[in-house]
Amino acid sequence: MPKDVPAFLSLSIPSGKPQSKQILVLGLDGAGKTSVLHSLATNHVKRSTAPTEGINAVCINTEEAKMEFLEIGGSESLRSYWKMYLPRVLVLIYVVDSADHERFPLAKQLLHQLIQNDSTLPVVILANKQDLKGAYCITDIHDALALSEMGDERKMFLIGTHVAEDGSEISSSMKDAKELIAQLVSETQ
Ligand SMILES: Nc1nc2c(ncn2[C@@H]2O[C@H](COP(=O)(O)OP(=O)(O)OP(=O)(O)O)[C@@H](O)[C@H]2O)c(=O)[nH]1
Ligand SMILES: [Mg+2]
Incomplete structure (x- = not known):
């Protein structure tokens, strides 16, 4: 384990020991990572009320796959730790705030x-946040x-x-995303 990793980030850092592989959930602060994860886990919309200060681990099981999601907070101080988790992940989920126009260049760069060292x-x-008025469409x-x-x-x-709405059932696009991720995990494992 790297020596300079703070205790709040020490969960599941690559140690060389065999462990189940994970799905890493990254993206800038406020993009909606925690909200999406909690909603996928419960099938009901549950918005997060606080930024993730370290790691947020969520297990989601579907008929197809047992999935272990690991979100690392997106604040500037945590971004340097993102890459440490990459070597063991099966799939990377990258969440962007579709209405955060100013930070798209940064989201793109990160x-x-x-992915630059892993071509597959x-x-x-x-x-995310397709409900917001200023949200970019998928093509943009x-x-x-x-x-x-x-x-x-x-x-x-x-x-x-x-x-969007706390308590409601997740949208069909969220259900599609969950199925797609489960399929990718079962194909990749
Ligand atoms: N309008 C709208 N707001 C959202 C959506 N998803 C999340 N939010 C709100 O955006 C804010 C940030 O959401 P989080 O889920 O905490 O974002 P995060 O990516 O986990 O942020 P960090 O943990 O700080 O990296 C919260 O106030 C959420 O309620 C969405 O799809 N639409
Ligand atoms: Mg979070």
């Missing part, structure tokens, strides 16, 4: 840095994140999501 890691991009997000430059060998998906 995404491309993350499957990536699912969730274009595809361009803003330069997804055509993600490499030909990689399985890559872009899905629009929203976590």
Whole structure:
């Protein structure tokens, strides 16, 4: 384990020991990672009320797969730890706030840095907050994140999501995302 990792991030850091592989959930602070994860876990919309200060681990089981999701907070101080978790992951979920126009260049840069050394890691991009008025549409997000430059060998998906009304059932696009992730995990394991 790297020596300089704070205790709040020590869960499941690659140690060389055999462990079940995980699905890593990354993206800028406030993109909606925790909200999406909790909603996927319960099948009902549950918005997060606080930023993730370290790691948020969530297990989600479907008929197809047993999945262990690991969200690392997206605040600036935590981003340098993201890459430490990459070597053991099966699938990367990258969540963006579709209405955060100003930070698309940063979201793009961080995404491309993350995948640059792994040409086959499957990536699912969730274009979240599609309910907001100023949200970019999927085509604009595809361009803003330069997804055509993600490499030909990689399985890559872009899905629009929203976590709009607390308590309601999750949208069909969220259900699709959950099924897709389960399928990718069972194919990759
Ligand atoms: N309108 C709208 N708000 C959302 C949506 N998803 C999340 N939010 C809100 O956005 C804020 C941030 O959501 P989080 O789930 O905490 O974001 P996060 O990516 O986990 O952020 P960090 O843990 O700080 O990295 C919260 O106030 C949520 O209620 C969405 O789809 N639409
Ligand atoms: Mg969070």
